[in-house]
Amino acid sequence: MTNYICGNYFQDEKIERCQFSKDGTKLFMFCTVQKGDKAVTEVWDISTWNKIGHKRLLKKPASVMSISLDGKYLALCTYIQAVA
Known part of the structure; x- marks a missing residue:
């Protein structure tokens, strides 16, 4: 599955990563959003484009x-930049 880098959705929001359901039977999309x-991570029903919900899972943006495959689990990873 490909991560899609998205642009601004609202002025105070920056959509950074999006993934669609993999099996094609569940029409939803996960997005990481910088507000x-x-x-925060948001879930959208792409048949209606209604937001199902959102939750703050990480303190930093996901990389x-x-x-x-079944859409039950979401994995997010962020990084810590080392200072030399």
């Missing part, structure tokens, strides 16, 4: 996102 200094 000011907060990173990698993956969902399981």
Whole structure:
């Protein structure tokens, strides 16, 4: 599954990563969204484009996102930049 880098959805939101359901039977999309200094993960029903919900899972933006084939599990990863 490919991560899609998206642009601004609203002025105060920056959509960063999106993934669609993998098996094609569940029409949903996960997105990581930067809202000011907060990173949240949102779930959208793509048949109606209604937001199902959102939750703050990480304190920093996700650099990698993956969902399981059945859509039950979401994996997010962020990184810490080392200072030399």
